[in-house]
Amino acid sequence: MNRWEKYVNNFVLDIELAKKRKTAAANVIKYAFKVWGMKKRNIPKSSIRYFQAQRRLFQSIHSLHQVKQQQGQLVDNCVDQIDIIALQRQTGTQTSEITEELKMMKLNILRMEKRLVTMNININNTINDMQNTLNVLLEKRSK
Numbered sequence: 001m002n003r004w005e006k007y008v009n010n011f012v013l014d015i016e017l018a019k020k021r022k023t024a025a026a027n028v029i030k031y032a033f034k035v036w037g038m039k040k041r042n043i044p045k046s047s048i049r050y051f052q053a054q055r056r057l058f059q060s061i062h063s064l065h066q067v068k069q070q071q072g073q074l075v076d077n078c079v080d081q082i083d084i085i086a087l088q089r090q091t092g093t094q095t096s097e098i099t100e101e102l103k104m105m106k107l108n109i110l111r112m113e114k115r116l117v118t119m120n121i122n123i124n125n126t127i128n129d130m131q132n133t134l135n136v137l138l139e140k141r142s143k
Contacts, residue, residue: 003082013074021067027060 034053043050 010074014071017067017071017074021064021071024060024064024067028057028064031057031060 031053035050035057038050038053
């Protein structure tokens with residue numbers, strides 16, 4: 001089977017497993033409600049019907065776990081060396097792009113810090129000038 005046939009085959013198998021998973025999940029809910037309803041109706045836990053419902057609940061839980069495992073194995077089987085190499089290249093490219101963006105952000109942050117320091121100095125000088133002016137005015141006023 002070539003690569004593309006493998007993808008199509010895995011896609012079809014994935015759809016089938018998804019259907020099985022939905023069915024198994026619905027069965028878990030159905031039998032859980034059945035067991036819960038029997039408890040609410042005070043049906044004895046030793047009755048045959050209760051045991052059957054409980055057994056079906058456990059079987060449906062088990063089948064749900066099996067389907068989940070099969071789906072996980074299908075994903076693992078789908079990935080081959082070519083995909084891993086392509087993913088590695090893509091990851092390397094993204095890493096270098098992110099590194100460049102990070103460098104640019106650091107430069108921008110340094111520039112912003114310098115501007116903030118300059119602004120802080122200017123604000124402090126302005127406040128000092130205002131205080132000096134107010135002091136001079138107060139001295140003139142008090143004379």
